[in-house]
Amino acid sequence: MIKVYLDHQSSTPVLPQVYEAMLPWFSEYYGNASALHEQGLRARAALNQSRKQFSEAIHSPDPESILFTSCGTEANNLAVKGTAYALQHKGKHIILSTAEHPSVENSVAFLERQGFTATRVSVNSEGFINPEDIRAAITPETILIATHYANHDIGTIQPVAQIGEIAREHKIQFFVDAAFSAGWLPINVQEMNASLLSLSPHRFYGPKGVGVLYKNRKARLSSIIHGGIQENNFRSGTENIPAIVGGGLAMELAENERETRVSRLRVLQEKLWKGLSEQISYICLNGPVPGENRHPANLNVSTEFIEGEGQLLLCNAAGIAVASGSSCVSKNLKSSLTLTVIGLDITLAQGNIIFTLGKDNTFEEIDYVVSSFAKIVERLRQMSPMWEAFQKGNISSVIPGNPK
Amino acid sequence: MRFFHTENIMAEEYNPYNPIVMDHFLNPRNMGDLEDADGIGEVGAAACGDIMKISLKISDDGKISDARFKTFGCGSAIASSSMATELVKGKTIEEALKVTNKNVVDALGGLPPVKIHCSVLAEEAIKAALDDYIKRHPEKAALVAANNHKA
Numbered sequence: 391m392i393k394v395y396l397d398h399q400s401s402t403p404v405l406p407q408v409y410e411a412m413l414p415w416f417s418e419y420y421g422n423a424s425a426l427h428e429q430g431l432r433a434r435a436a437l438n439q440s441r442k443q444f445s446e447a448i449h450s451p452d453p454e455s456i457l458f459t460s461c462g463t464e465a466n467n468l469a470v471k472g473t474a475y476a477l478q479h480k481g482k483h484i485i486l487s488t489a490e491h492p493s494v495e496n497s498v499a500f501l502e503r504q505g506f507t508a509t510r511v512s513v514n515s516e517g518f519i520n521p522e523d524i525r526a527a528i529t530p531e532t533i534l535i536a537t538h539y540a541n542h543d544i545g546t547i548q549p550v551a552q553i554g555e556i557a558r559e560h561k562i563q564f565f566v567d568a569a570f571s572a573g574w575l576p577i578n579v580q581e582m583n584a585s586l587l588s589l590s591p592h593r594f595y596g597p598k599g600v601g602v603l604y605k606n607r608k609a610r611l612s613s614i615i616h617g618g619i620q621e622n623n624f625r626s627g628t629e630n631i632p633a634i635v636g637g638g639l640a641m642e643l644a645e646n647e648r649e650t651r652v653s654r655l656r657v658l659q660e661k662l663w664k665g666l667s668e669q670i671s672y673i674c675l676n677g678p679v680p681g682e683n684r685h686p687a688n689l690n691v692s693t694e695f696i697e698g699e700g701q702l703l704l705c706n707a708a709g710i711a712v713a714s715g716s717s718c719v720s721k722n723l724k725s726s727l728t729l730t731v732i733g734l735d736i737t738l739a740q741g742n743i744i745f746t747l748g749k750d751n752t753f754e755e756i757d758y759v760v761s762s763f764a765k766i767v768e769r770l771r772q773m774s775p776m777w778e779a780f781q782k783g784n785i786s787s788v789i790p791g792n793p794k
Numbered sequence: 795m796r797f798f799h800t801e802n803i804m805a806e807e808y809n810p811y812n813p814i815v816m817d818h819f820l821n822p823r824n825m826g827d828l829e830d831a832d833g834i835g836e837v838g839a840a841a842c843g844d845i846m847k848i849s850l851k852i853s854d855d856g857k858i859s860d861a862r863f864k865t866f867g868c869g870s871a872i873a874s875s876s877m878a879t880e881l882v883k884g885k886t887i888e889e890a891l892k893v894t895n896k897n898v899v900d901a902l903g904g905l906p907p908v909k910i911h912c913s914v915l916a917e918e919a920i921k922a923a924l925d926d927y928i929k930r931h932p933e934k935a936a937l938v939a940a941n942n943h944k945a
């Protein structure tokens with residue numbers, strides 16, 4: 391049976407070279423990087439090698455600025471809470487956007503319950519943050535500006551360098567959540583003026599179990615996990631050496647192959663959207679049109695008059711792995727936050743499907759996905775009382791411009 | 795000593811629902827409309843915004859001779875409506891009014907806790923269709939008088 395994986399935003403396969411590179415670090419070289427014997431020193435060398443790989447990929451001024459955590463979510467928690475705790479004597483105000491990943495949004499919400507305050511600047515209908523809105527939200531109390539580089543749901547690429555410039559002018563710590571961007575989009579922490587920036591290697595063909603936080607030398611940060619003095623005392627806990635080794639190599643490979651991977655993805659992305667929009671009526675694209683303002687892997691669509699979980703399950707039955715931001719898919723029965731804050735009609739949010747391409751998807755796979763998806767939509771519409779009401783003229787399409 | 799072998803978690807197929815639910819989702823029974831339905835119920839779920847419509851054909855002796863559904867909703871909602879139509883077919887109005895969401899869930903072999911509300915929608919849609927029938931046929935109200943249903 392055909393299997394097409396189009397959920398690379400949630401995770402990617404570990405590259406064979408990366409897997410190979412990790413192997414010796416399980417049973418052969420198993421030392422604790424804090425130990426002073428040969429095994430320990432070897433582990434420490436591996437850590438430093440990986441720090442260099444990440445450091446070079448994101449143009450960090452020095453490898454010491456790379457901190458390892460257990461995952462991207464932990465890196466985001468450390469950036470947000472760590473800044474808040476370190477700088478609370480200066481002020482308690484945080485600026486973020488309404489479309490942040492839950493690891494940022496919920497960290498800020500947690501701090502608000504502890505007496506911090508936050509301003510969430512709105513994004514527009516394509517998910518863009520206006521840097522001037524950030525400037526306008528700054529108060530003398532502001533200690534952190536936190537935004538994402540590319541949106542995890544709709545792929546919007548934010549003007550991070552402009553936001554970083556504003557943060558620099560006001561001497562405010564600036565955190566960039568690059569968990570969905572690293573490995574795909576070019577990252578230069580110096581040009582972005584980023585004080586902190588997070589990465590997630592399992593999203594670019596590295597292993598799970600490691601996250602990375604870049605911390606500029608000048609950035610102030612409190613540890614949120616206490617114990618030994620690993621990671622310069624910013625993150626206690628024995629380092630996951632196999633994952634760190636694998637992540638570093640995955641980062642280096644992603645950077646070396648980035649242009650080849652991305653130019654291919656752009657072609658696949660356009661082909662997928664062209665196919666879907668030609669084969670399916672009443673379907674809309676959420677987020678910017680494919681191009682330089684959109685993450686090359688992401689295609690987020692809504693098909694009208696049907697619900698997303700059913701589409702996802704039928705895709706799965708056809709061997710196609712996708713995601714959905716529909717309320718029926720989420721455990722709290724709420725549509726994805728991003729779809730809500732861009733103002734998408736609630737029934738369109740329910741008909742949501744997120745395709746995220748990977749470097750190994752093929753043209754044949756895209757053709758298969760387009761033809762299968764068209765059948766799936768047709769099948770669910772036959773079952774839908776809303777489609778029937780629409781056909782009878784009792785309700786109208788809510789897609790702006792009412793495309794064919 | 796027993797080990798948890800990798801093969802144990804390498805099933806042929808993975809689905810979020812049990813095989814009965816998957817079967818009713820993939821091969822829904824009684825999907826569609828009834829040309830000359832005697833009762834139609836359409837309800838919406840407050841929880842997630844979904845819609846379910848059930849149409850019933852009721853014979854003179856007060857038995858449900860046919861049922862159809864249309865659903866805008868998740869896999870469990872589709873499976874629940876499919877199962878609900880199966881459950882009420884052949885039943886009298888009185889019997890059908892007693893069909894609960896729990897009966898639907900049990901017949902489906904269980905639903906995940908977060909999906910129970912989808913089966914509630916199925917119960918409500920059946921009740922709404924029966925209410926509609928009784929409104930259209932007030933003379934049949936006596937048939938269900940014994941039932942303390944709030945028609």
Ligand code: FES
Nearest residue numbers: 718842867868912
């Ligand atoms: S219909 Fe929305 S969760 Fe089942």
